[in-house]
Amino acid sequence: MAARRISSLLSRAVYASSSIGPASLLLSRGFVVWRFECSVGISEISQKVDNTNVSFTEKVMPIDELAALETWNNGKPYEQAAKSELPLFVRLFHYYAGWADKIHGLTVPADGDHHVQTLHEPIGVAGQIIPWNFPLIMFAWKVGPALACGNTIVLKTAEQTPLTALYVAKLFHEAGLPPGVLNVVSGYGPTAGAALASHMDVDKLAFTGSTDTGKIVLELAARSNLKPVTLELGGKSPFIVCEDGDIDKAVELAHFALFFNQGQCCCAGSRTFVHERVYDEFLEKSKKRALRRVVGDPFKTGVEQGPQIDEEQFQKVLRYIRSGIDSNATLECGGGRLGNKGYFVEPTVFSDVKDDMLIAQDEIFGPVQSILKFKDIDEVIKRANATRYGLAAGVFTKNINTANTLTRALRAGTVWVNCFDVFDAAIPFGGYKMSGIGREKGIYSLNNYLQVKAVVTPLKNPAWL
Missing domain, CATH: 3.40.309.10 (Aldehyde Dehydrogenase; Chain A, domain 2)
Structure with a gap:
């Protein structure tokens, strides 16, 4: 039974996490290399990590064990984790791996003798803070689009539920993700979370949690380097x-x-x-x-x-x-x-x-x-x-x-x-009013992790050239 293997899962789930400061600095150094490798690399890595359509790395960890680890992590029913959440987890990474080599700029018509194009570039170091209610899904929800766009990541788990995020990060590294691209840290919000939100080397922040905490995160981001923030917050639906x-x-x-x-x-x-x-x-x-x-x-x-x-x-x-x-x-x-x-x-x-x-x-x-x-x-x-x-x-x-x-x-x-809680990787999710800022999942989430650069070039050499 999966429940009987919990002790061995816990020992295998331990993954060394860095402090926020050194992790962010490491990512900043590795960013330039990864941004140009990612379009090919993330697709290959995703195939290594996930070798079937229905399970996550059967060769490394059978699906029943990963579901058991999530149940131990969070307390949710094992059947829910195995039958409902793990398929979506896999689907999210498949979806964003498919986007990795399809992100490109546009040619823009403009008046005058100029060629205008846009470049869609990675935003840089993405700080991500995920909650405790859906640890596995939130990991894929955040990490998938950020990696597909060529960013590097510091992800903080909820202090209550670090196990599955740490373990899956370990699998990504074993599958060939370059060092420093994906760092997972665990810690408390007022310390680790606040450090991530206010860090000057973090270029983008994505947070899922309560509305009250979201306000704090937004303020910390604004007071530091005015990093853009995506917030998925509370509800009373x-x-x-x-x-x-x-x-x-x-x-x-x-x-x-x-x-x-x-x-x-x-x-x-x-x-x-x-x-x-x-x-x-x-x-x-x-x-x-x-x-x-x-x-x-x-x-x-x-x-x-x-x-x-x-x-x-x-x-x-x-x-x-x-x-x-x-x-x-x-x-x-x-x-x-x-x-x-x-x-x-x-x-x-x-x-x-x-x-x-x-x-x-x-x-x-x-x-x-x-x-x-x-x-x-x-x-x-x-x-x-x-x-x-x-x-x-x-x-x-x-x-x-x-x-x-x-x-x-x-x-x-x-x-x-006539339905409820129907989720898919392609369906955007986010709130009106004080339920958040921006959208996650689908094509909409890619914009959260990209910078748009306009490049304007004269069609004729200027007189001074």
């Missing part, structure tokens, strides 16, 4: 259930939208808006679904929910549950700790939730579903948009006109219609 859809399917989709990954998703559908005509039926079935949710050992078959990431997050979730109770929301089920060991939270459902309650305003990052009632489309649009966040939204309806109205009216970077 609405999931809107209209009266015309199949209620059983709506319940299951809304449940998935909130409870997936222990509710630890920046885009979780944490405000479930339900039309008043189907509210009571939806509520009763949502309660029953939450009570059926299987919580426990993430390595066991059929487990849907593991523990929260650590005690700090565990206590934070419990405080929000108490806040919901104190605010007179109706606790339909859950509401406490599950068992007497580990950071397991009961799947929790609140009804009679009002827009001004903390559980309807703040990002909880836990298995707490808030169900709100609405009367019509105009009302729900106004209420869904009444938040500082704008990362994602979900719509459940059979009516194409309703779907079109909502997708265009909702101020969110992603709107899923």
Whole structure:
């Protein structure tokens, strides 16, 4: 069993990480060489590292072991890591390896006797800070486009979840990535993260995390060398259930939208808006679904929910549950700790939730579903948009006109219609408002790691030549 190999995985996952200062200086020295090698090198390296379409380096580490390492790293169900996250991880690197030799400038028409062209050049040293909720996916999400564009990288893992990022970086080096191109460091945000954000030799910063921390990162970047920053931050995503859809399917989709990954998703559908005509039926079935949710050992078959990431997050979730109770929301089920060991939270459902309650305003990052009632489309649009966040939204309806109205009216970077949490390497992701700056994944992410240079040359020799 994969779980029995954890001790050996931990020993193999140890990878020497440098301090922020020396790592950045090393990258600066190696940048000029790598920027011209990368278009061929990254494709070859990616093929060595990933030798099939369904697994990551079977010769070095079978897919079940890498999934087990991610489960040990984060606490998420093993089946989720193996069946959902690892295929996307592989897909991301395939996608960006394909871009590496296709990035080029343009010829630009201009008035006068001049030839004008643009060069798309690597931005330089990319500092990247990834969160603890999806360590493997976030590693590929950040590293793939930066390498494809010819940049060098200092990536900081979350202090809670360094294992898989460190191990995969080791695999890249073994596959032939030149020394100094990809450095992975682990440490705390106020020390290692702040050092990376404020370092004068870092040319670009990409951060995924909370909105409050994102503000700090942006300020540090501005105060240092005004490095450009991409931010993917928090959310309080609405999931809107209209009266015309199949209620059983709506319940299951809304449940998935909130409870997936222990509710630890920046885009979780944490405000479930339900039309008043189907509210009571939806509520009763949502309660029953939450009570059926299987919580426990993430390595066991059929487990849907593991523990929260650590005690700090565990206590934070419990405080929000108490806040919901104190605010007179109706606790339909859950509401406490599950068992007497580990950071397991009961799947929790609140009804009679009002827009001004903390559980309807703040990002909880836990298995707490808030169900709100609405009367019509105009009302729900106004209420869904009444938040500082704008990362994602979900719509459940059979009516194409309703779907079109909502997708265009909702101020969110992603709107899923009759689905949720559908990700692909080619689909851009990012937020409106205080959910972030810029887009990641897809062709959009390449622009984050490129500089555009205009080259203007006279078609005739000037008189002085």
